[in-house]
Amino acid sequence: MINWEPPLIENRIDCSTDEPSVILIPCTINKMGHHAANNKLKWYYDKRVSIDKHEKKKMDDIYISLKEDIKKNLALPFAIDKLIDRGSNPEELKVIKQDEYDLLVKLNVPGSYWTMQEHEEDSRYMCIKARGKDPDVPEILIRNGKLSAAHVRSNFHASVQKYVNAYTRRSNLKLALSTHGPATTLHVKDDYENKLFDVDLVPLVKLGKHWLIGKPHENARNKPDVPEGCLWRRSFTHLESHRLKCIPREDRKILKIVKTICHYNDKQMGMLSTYVYKTAFLRWFYDDSNSLPGLHFKKLPMWSKLVSYLAYIDGTLRTGKLYPYFDEKNLDNLLHGQKQTALSNLANYCRKMVNNVEFLESQLNVES
Incomplete structure (x- = not known):
């Protein structure tokens, strides 16, 4: 067992919101405590979190080849500008297995032919309005002078299905499709029907500084021709990825460890998406950790940082509010729709890991 004193949690009022936030102040621990705790985390990271280097290279090589083939042979009814890797892989946050990739398919939708307008009732969404005849966008994708996200999605899916059929006939790899x-x-x-990995392909439109993806509005699910079917969802992925990459690799390990705890403790922490934990990590690292009084955050041992991040998750869940890091207007509460009881139970679970070193150790020993 690690010789480590439980941390102190101080409630403090954030003057910008008038809401309580939880600030963790780790207690001083002796050198043996630091050494044992960090050795425990190193073991966990090496044995549970890290992806086998040979597996990663094998999957990356297959993915790169497939991506090049997609760029060359995917025939869409609209022009592709470029393919953009996003998500945990370029951010170096993938854990356990190299089993998924995220690829944004940027459409050639120039500002000379299109303009944006914020949706009046839900400003998380934008409509893309034509201001001229774009020769690269067929009429089947336009509804009432707007580029329809729903029709782009359906045509995109049909085109990818054709690509899958053709690729499977000429390759040893087997592809299947879902949405x-x-x-x-x-x-x-592979040719023995063993799963290698998944690739999420997401159409993207970039106009000015805004990145827009075709995430369906709740009023347009399975109803492509309603007015909301034209709407595109704001995305902050490019800004978030840049900020995450600016965080030192050693500190990014904290998020990777928590993601792995989520994987092996799915009944508790698996109720929230990895995007929620990633958003909380950004807010903790850039906003909360640097405000710890009297502490030099960079010099804290990894165990103390892990406990600090878990305490931040605990406090955030108790407020029931978490917004994307670059959502300046606080439009999209990522915890909306979650039952308060479930959030409280998860907060209690995180707090138990914060206050009880033996319990946190036990969670690092869970294998399945």
Whole structure:
């Protein structure tokens, strides 16, 4: 067992919101405590979190080859500008297995032909309005002078299905297709039908500084021709990825450890998406950790940082509010729709890991 004193939690009022926030002040621990705790985390990171280097290289090589083939042979009814890697892989946050990739398919929708307008009732969404005849966008994708996200999605999916059929006939790899939200997912298998990895393909439009994806509005699910079917969802992925990459690798390990705890403790922490934990991590690292009084955050041991991040999650869940890091207007509460009882139970679970070193150790020993 690690010789480590439980941390102190101080409630403090954030003057900008008038809401209580939880600030963790780790207690001083002796050198043996630091050494044992960090050795425990190193073991966990090496044995549970890290992806085997040979597996990663093998999957990356297959993915790169597939991506090049998609760029060359995917025939869409609209022009592709470029393919953009996003998500945990370029952010170096993938854990356990190299089993998924995220690829944004940027459409060639120039500002010379199109303009944006914020949706009056839900400003998380934008409509893309034509201000001239764009020769690269067919009429089937336009509804009432607007580029329809719903029709782009459906045509995109149909085109990817044709690509899958052709690819499977000429390759040893097997591809299958599914859809979820804005993504068309390629399920990649070897010639023995063993799963290799998934690739989420998401159409993207970039106009000015705004990145927009075709995530369906709740009023337009399975109803492509309603007015909301034209709406595109704001995305902050480019800004978030840049900020995450600016965080030192050693500190990013904290998020990777928590993601792995989520994987092996799915009944508790799995109720929230990894995007929620990633958003909380950004807010903790850039806003909360640097405000710890009297502490030099960079010099804290990894165990103390892990406990600090878990305490931040605990406090955030108790407020019931968490917004994307670059959502300046606080439009999209990522915890909306979650039952308060479930959030409280998860907060209690996180607080138990914060206050009880033996319990946190036990969670690092869970394998399945």
